[in-house]
Amino acid sequence: MDTPTILVVNPNTSDDMTAAIDRIAQATAGTQAHVVTRRSQQGPHTIEGALDAALGVAGMLEVVGTYPYGFDAIVVACFGDSCVGPSWGLGRRLLSRPASSGSVLPS
DSSP states (O other), X not given: OOOOEEEEEESSOOHHHHHHHHHHHHHHHTTSXXXXXXXXXXXXXXXXXXXXXXXXXXXHHHHHHXXXXXXXXXXXXXOSGGGGSHHHHHHHHHOSSOEEESOOSOO
16 A cells, blocks of 8 residues: 655745644654645735635645645644634635644644
8 A cells, every 4th residue: 555645734824833834744644644744835924813714725725736746635734713714614625635624733
């Protein structure tokens, strides 16, 4: 069985946050999956409310749509009430692969 590839997308534009997300995602996946972490190129620097979340959807979809390699699942690295609103639901419907949003921080 091939190792699945998980595309982890940070919907904000923070390089520091993306690096932290990548470290945790890599450690969590271990050898069970190949993790590729990307951040939005446009949108809010951080997501701190409903408006930021709505503004982050376009950048997140752009990352997914322009990723040039195959992947098996998507994790949108965003958590809290802002990331489960109507904008994120729309984003999920537009994706053709399993998608999840939620914290990538260990419990």
